[in-house]
Amino acid sequence: MLSPEEIRKLRPRLDAQIITPADAGYDAARAVYPAGIDHRPAVVIRPDRAEQVAQVVLLARETGMPLSVRGGGHSTVGHGVCDGGIMLDLAHMRALDIDVATRTAWVQAGMSAGEYTVAAEVHGLATGFGDTGTVGIGGLTLGGGIGYLVRKHGLTIDNLLAAEIVTADGRIRQVDENNHPDLFWAIRGGGGNFGVATRFRFRLHPVRSIVGGMLVLPATAEVIRSFVAEAEAAPDELSTIANIMPAPPMPFLPEEQHGRLVLMATLCYAGPSEAGERVLAPFRALATPLADMLQTMPYSGLYPPEDEDFHPLAASHTMFVDTVGAAEAETILDFLQSSTAMMPAAQLRVLGGAMARVPAEATAFAHRQSRIMVNLAAIYEAADEAGVHEAWIRRFADAIRQRDHGAYVNLLGDEGPDRIRAAYPGRTWDRLRAIKAKYDPTNLFRLNQNIPPGVDG
Structure with missing residues (x-):
């Protein structure tokens, strides 16, 4: 001390x-x-x-x-x-240098996803991050980055060209495919285990506008099943995030719907407006929308202002599934209706596209062939309720679990070593442990979803 x-x-x-x-x-x-x-x-x-x-x-x-x-x-x-x-x-490390000619950007790791997105949008460019503008790009990038451009342009790490990282020996290292390639591999999905990332060099893509926004539909088993099927069948230009949850008291929702289960989706078509309208039409046709805010808009419009005073208590679980059919949709509805939480939710992200075309061994994010990411959550009011909602989350996860037992490291809670292993299956874990032993043998960087240094065998 x-x-x-x-x-x-x-x-x-x-x-x-x-x-x-x-x-x-x-x-x-x-x-x-x-x-x-x-x-x-x-x-x-x-x-x-x-x-x-x-x-x-x-x-x-x-x-x-x-x-x-x-x-x-x-x-x-x-x-x-x-x-x-x-x-x-890293709050003071927010410098951004955009090179429009090469469509690349060097950015310090303390900048938020929303700040970067707004700055890049001035040039009609974007890098895909996550679903929340206030999230720091450092932690998000190191874990993978699954957001509104995942099917069109891949994970955030698929657009990472280089990084500056301070390792446990105090050295400042420039890493890329040619310099410390083992470390560059590890930080693309391995989290904060290998040092402090201070700067990133990202690829930027032309994204002058998108067609998308929020679409709210009544949550029935058929609507949920059909939404997932349409999202899987859509072209890569479309990425979706659907939350099945009780309708919050938002002014654009009919008052009689408040508290009833709805499918509240954010859709992002990164392509021409006319084609986007055609692609979104089947989603609008699934049921009479309770709210339809789909329109041509700036990409940054997907990051609306957030309530700075919102600090939730929540139980959660992240997982992957292969399919959400009628039976799975019914199970989701049954569990949400049985929850006593202030706000229970099941989030579905259909994956695939550009993310799936990268070989699993190319980065430390190994879930390239996972089809649907599911995030279960229960937001509650008092700390002494935690046990009840955590037990509900466990039962919910068990009820919908399929053959894919992976986990997304950026959404893991304090769930123990087995769940960290689930984020890094097979040889990925062994390779990460060996790289950890090389660059951080004493496990200085241990306040994270920790990968202990060593070699299994």
Whole structure:
């Protein structure tokens, strides 16, 4: 533990913003997106360049203090903030340099997906991230990145050309297919296990506008089954995210529908408007829409403003399934109707397309042939309700589980080593452990979905 005197001496040494428990901004600095996380780091350090990050990494090595790395603060278990250790906050690392001619961008890892998207859109360009604008691009990218362009342009990591990363020895490494290719492979899906990513070089795609937005339909088994079937049959230009949930009291929904189960979908057709209207027509025809906001719009319109005061308590489970037919749809409806949570939900993301055309061994994200990602959630009000909703989530997952037992690391909670193994099946796990042993043999970067260093055998 650093004493107040030692922290005082750090300020000129690190040349970075340092926040301690005695400072007025401490509680705001340690806040993260999920509720129920009250970790108190000994010090919060906010660098603005890789050299400062390297100094913080070496400080953690010297002191033996826990080191957490915060990007956007959206980790479901609060990995970005630690108790009694050093919290490395990338909030000041938001520089973006777009090269329109080469359709590439260098960006620091503290920028949010929404900020990057708005800036790139000025040039009619986009990189696909996730489904939430306030998520930091650092953690999202390192885990894979499954969003509104996944079928058209692949995962976020499929558009990662290079990265700057500070490893556990304090070295600043430039990694790509030719420089430290093993490390470049590992950070494309392996999470924050291998160092602090400080900058990324992304490929940008021409996306001047999309056809899409929100479509709300009554949730029946046939609507759910048909929605999934249409999403699977659609061209790669269309990516969809469908949430089956009780209708919230939104002003654009009829009051009599509030609380009833609906299918609330966000659709994104990344192609010409006329073709997009044709592709979206079958979705509109599944049932009389309760709300139809599908239109030609800027891609950034898929990242609406968010409530900064929303910090949910939630139980959740991420998984993959091969099919959602009539039987699975009925099971989903039955479970949602049985929940006592404030807001239960089942999210369905049909995958495939460009994501599936990348070989499974090309990156540390190994779920290239997974067909549908399912995320189950129960948002509740009081901490003492957790056990009830976690048990409901487990039963729900067991009821719809099929032969694909994989997991998406970016949506894992605190679920134990077996679930981390599920994110990295087969030889992927062995390869990651060997690379971890090479670059972080003491497991300095352990506040994450951890891959321990070593070689199985």
